[in-house]
Amino acid sequence: MxxxxxxxxxxxxxxxxxxxxxxxxxxxxxxxxxxxxxxxxxxxxxxxxxxxxxxxxxxxxxxxxxxxxxxxxxxxxxxxxxxxxxxxxxxxxxxxxxAPKADRTFSEKVRHGFNTLIGIITGAVMPIISILAAAGIIKGLLAVLTSSNIISDTGTAYLIINAMADAVFYFLPVLVGFNAAKRLDGNPLLTAVIGGVIIHPTILEAANSDVSILSIGTVDFPFLAYTYSIFPMILAAWMVKKLEEWLKTWVSAYIQAIFIPIAVIGIVSTITLILTGPVLIGFSSLLANGLESMLNLNAPIFGAIINGFYQLLVIFGLHWGIIPIYVNDFATLGYSYLSAMVSMTIVAQGGAALGVAVKTKKADIKEIGYAGAFSAFCGITEPAIYGINLRFRRPFICASIASALGGFLAGLLNINMWSIIGSIIGLPSFIDPDNGITANFWYAVLVTAITLFVAFGLTYVWGYNDRMEMEKKREKPKNPAKADLAK
The missing domain is CATH 3.30.1360.60 (Glucose permease domain IIB)
Known part of the structure; x- marks a missing residue:
């Protein structure tokens, strides 16, 4: 269409x-x-x-x-x-x-609360994923240009391109806050202002100078740098919504337009800077460092397990609960080993779809297979999964096996990644922004090629033949209500 x-x-x-x-x-x-x-x-x-x-x-x-x-x-x-x-x-x-809230069991309330939280987090991050990916690639290409002495890291060109790459990360709190507020049906512009407050140059300067906001006894409340941060602004968006709703219940309509923004900006900014911001920044750092410790414990096995099952999460749409972890890695560490591993699962799904496309003599299957493979190589797996691999089942199994192998090798070679976009189009993401093209990049190219070859080969040899038929769902009894809707 x-x-x-x-x-x-x-x-x-x-x-x-x-x-x-x-x-x-x-x-x-x-x-x-x-x-x-x-x-x-x-x-x-x-x-x-x-x-x-x-x-x-x-x-x-x-x-x-x-x-x-x-x-x-x-x-x-x-x-x-x-x-x-x-x-x-x-x-x-x-x-x-x-079930109504009052009638839910404890487990249903927990599950509902978790789903709501994940929905808010993904709703805040999801709209800017492609921009983050583009910025990461620009960073990688900038590293190549400087390491190759094509441009100088003190020149005007570097200054402008670096600003292009850094802008989305620098203003991440504003963007995340705006999106989170929309997801919560709150006030996006007012929340964005809170983001602007916590990344204001004077705040960043105080953070870089190790200045404290206040001290209570022996406890210091320091200024922190909130650029590259996610979670503080998601909570700030919630606070803005709840505080604004509460204030509207008793503040006179004649002064709401002026008084409410003053109160919300003052209260939420203060709470974020003094309390929730430091706590959540600490939590983000623990999460990133904890994940890095798990990878250091046994990265090859970790990579094989998570990659072998990752695309099952994609099928159920649950992978969006993991993506904020990648973003948090990039925000707190500047890189993500986990993202490097998961990149191989995208390549594997594309390789399996390509194997079907090359082997089949059916024009319609060939067209869907090539389209799915191309989409996967550009970072989107759903067309390959739903158009080909899951329909024939065996290609999906072949892709999962290749994914596990790719994750194992990525962990074994300690492959790192500096941008969220993966697959073949995302290979520049494996370029170190500080050191340019290093062994890490060539390891990534090697493992990507092996993953692609294994997924393609397994599918071509075992995963597909033209005698197979696409999975057809069993007919279910017609629901009269649905039948009426279909008319």
């Missing part, structure tokens, strides 16, 4: 088959999926949705009904939103669940 009319038709069909507008509380999207919060999760007709042209699959996880549509997700999401009486991010912070 390439034109707006096609997207409009598909959006209309999706809305109808998930239960109609009245069943939709919120719809957001990630890189390849429409993510619906539904009032009645029994109404969607998944089988009919899967049959729509352009749909790669359906996933129900994390309290969301996820429709996999591929790289065109942004255009399709806009069409869905335009046909609903919802704003782009409208919906309650706490979408309706199967």
């Amino acid at each position: 390439k034109n707006k009319k096609d997207y409009r038709t598909l959006a209309s069909d999706i809305i109808r088959l998930v239960g109609g507008e009245g069943n939709i509380d919120k719809v957001i999207h990630c890189v390849t999926r429409l993510r619906f919060y539904l009032k009645d999760e029994t109404l969607p007709d998944s089988e009919r949705i899967k049959e729509l042209k352009g749909i790669m699959g359906v996933v129900e996880a994390g309290g969301q009904y996820q429709v996999v549509v591929g790289p065109a997700v942004d255009d399709i999401h806009k069409e869905v939103v335009s046909q609903l009486s919802l704003s782009d991010e409208t919906g309650s912070e706490d979408p309706p669940a199967a």
